[in-house]
Amino acid sequence: MDPSFTAYYVAELPLQSSIRNFLERQRRFQRNLAVVSSGGTTVPLEKHTVRFLDNFSTGRRGAASAEYFLESEYAVVFLYREGSLRPLQRRLAKLVTDPVTVLVSEGHIKEGVASFRVTADAQAALVQYERALKEERVLEVPFCTVYEYAQYLELIASASAVFERNAILYMAAAVSDFYLRFEDFKSHKRTSDSALVLKLSCTPKLLDLLRELWAPQAFVVAFKLETSMETLHERAQLTASRSGAHIMVANLLHERHHRVWILENGRMEEIECPESDTEIEKRIVEAVIASHRCYLDADR
Numbered sequence: 106m107d108p109s110f111t112a113y114y115v116a117e118l119p120l121q122s123s124i125r126n127f128l129e130r131q132r133r134f135q136r137n138l139a140v141v142s143s144g145g146t147t148v149p150l151e152k153h154t155v156r157f158l159d160n161f162s163t164g165r166r167g168a169a170s171a172e173y174f175l176e177s178e179y180a181v182v183f184l185y186r187e188g189s190l191r192p193l194q195r196r197l198a199k200l201v202t203d204p205v206t207v208l209v210s211e212g213h214i215k216e217g218v219a220s221f222r223v224t225a226d227a228q229a230a231l232v233q234y235e236r237a238l239k240e241e242r243v244l245e246v247p248f249c250t251v252y253e254y255a256q257y258l259e260l261i262a263s264a265s266a267v268f269e270r271n272a273i274l275y276m277a278a279a280v281s282d283f284y285l286r287f288e289d290f291k292s293h294k295r296t297s298d299s300a301l302v303l304k305l306s307c308t309p310k311l312l313d314l315l316r317e318l319w320a321p322q323a324f325v326v327a328f329k330l331e332t333s334m335e336t337l338h339e340r341a342q343l344t345a346s347r348s349g350a351h352i353m354v355a356n357l358l359h360e361r362h363h364r365v366w367i368l369e370n371g372r373m374e375e376i377e378c379p380e381s382d383t384e385i386e387k388r389i390v391e392a393v394i395a396s397h398r399c400y401l402d403a404d405r
């Protein structure tokens with residue numbers, strides 16, 4: 106990997122030993138593993154960061170998918186952007202119907218003032234998630250920058266290589282394609298005395314590293330995002346064959362939460378879920394798990 110990228114790496118990641126302990130525990134219980142990446146990465150422009158580049162990702166795809174993997178008895182490492190949606194939490198946020206009114210009218214939240222509407226679906230998800238927490242089947246790992254993301258991904262993917270074909274790497278995070286070389290990184294806030302011209306370099310292809318080096322036997326699910334239908338399928342196919350991802354999920358920015366295409370073995374299948382219908386992540390995870398089973402059977 107380019108030393109100008111890894112120059113941002115820290116000597117020791119905060120959750121290093123929790124990750125190793127968690128994975129060892131899941132191995133002892135012979136559980137299948139899903140590593141779900143979620144949310145967007147930042148590219149800071151200064152060490153004492155005032156300004157940074159970011160992207161649109163909300164984390165819904167990753168958070169919802171993690172819930173469905175847990176529902177199917179997988180152990181889950183949820184590698185997510187700090188502040189983006191998280192499993193369970195995203196459902197709790199929907200339950201409080203009008204927290205702002207409560208705060209404004211009362212000055213503080215009194216017990217019994219907030220109103221909740223718990224749908225059967227949300228209730229079931231809460232129960233499922235609580236069970237996964239009790240069974241210690243889920244570990245959440247927050248990141249912020251593209252460098253933290255890459256360093257955690259390398260650590261988690263390499264440590265999960267012992268799961269061999271039993272691990273799914275489900276790469277839903279929207280990872281910055283560009284970064285600022287370490288030599289151009291400023292320690293303190295940039296002045297605004299003159300125009301700022303930034304030259305960004307290409308982020309190392311993490312998908313390729315996953316397949317080639319870090320977890321060569323894992324089942325890899327990658328996501329391709331485009332903003333135009335004209336380029337979507339062709340670019341998804343190109344990235345799938347370059348990286349060797351087993352499944353490529355192609356989506357368009359503005360309809361990503363109700364339509365995707367699943368590309369597998371050269372075949373493209375469309376999945377569409379109207380807003381009010383089943384969450385599209387449920388359908389994606391079902392398709393991924395079915396393919397993962399075939400991948401496991403092929404090895405027996």
Ligand code: 9Z3
Nearest residue numbers: 162163164165166277278279280328329330
């Ligand atoms: C996706 O395409 C995800 O589906 C979204 C989900 C980020 C669009 P939200 O978080 O959105 O629910 O708001 N993720 C991967 C996008 C990506 O960066 N892919 C790379 C690329 O398109 C690698 S294949 O080049």
